Amino acid sequence: MKSNNIILIGFMGVGKGTIARALVKKTDYFAIDTDDLIESLENKKIKKIFKESGESYFRDLEKKCALWCEKNITNTIISTGGGFYKQKNIKKIGRVIYLQSTFDTILQGLYNAPNSQKKLKKRPLLNNLVEARKIYEERVKEYEKVADIIINVEDWNQNKAVSNILKAI
Ligand code: S3P
Secondary structure (H helix, E strand, C coil), rough: CCCCEEEEEEECCCHHHHHHHHHHHHCCEEEEEEEHHHHHHHCCHHHHHHHHCCCHHHHHHHHHHHHHHHHHHCCCCECCCCCHCCCHHHHHHEEEEEECHHHHHHHHHHHHHCHHHHHHHCHHHHHCCCHHHHHHHHHHHHHHHHHHHHEEECCCCHHHHHHHHHHHH
8 A cells, every 4th residue: 555655856966855854844744865774774875885886786775775665664754865766666655756956956056055065075976067967867857757746946945845845745
């Protein structure tokens, strides 16, 4: 049976974790993040997992995480890594919300953040911005296809995003 989880998908740096935490404050949901789960499982940062074991090993961990979420998680807002939308069972985990913004706006937000160097460094797929833009362009339509609900967050207005999500769910 489909559970009542909410899954936030979208590109790196769009604000999935931040919006998940803001949603928790307005609801009785709990929140978890798939990258955090993977980091605790491996006791390593995502950057180190990519460096030592490669991207495909990381994707296997995402799959393991997706299967675990399907079996074990309810009443939770699940923020995800930018590539988690590919998990075949994602719709079985809960309702999928795509946080939509443009590549340039996302990058601008990352560069303007007070801890921007940290935010950029921890994301191996943002090392090369030409490649990152390509990944974004490849994924945009896929994110839309997987989504049950699309919320535009281009204006970085967190309160508006939260209230639009609450109206939609
Ligand atoms: C990835 C996004 C990252 C993290 C990993 C791969 C991706 O999460 O899962 O670096 O493929 O887009 P964020 O979306 O939180 O940056």
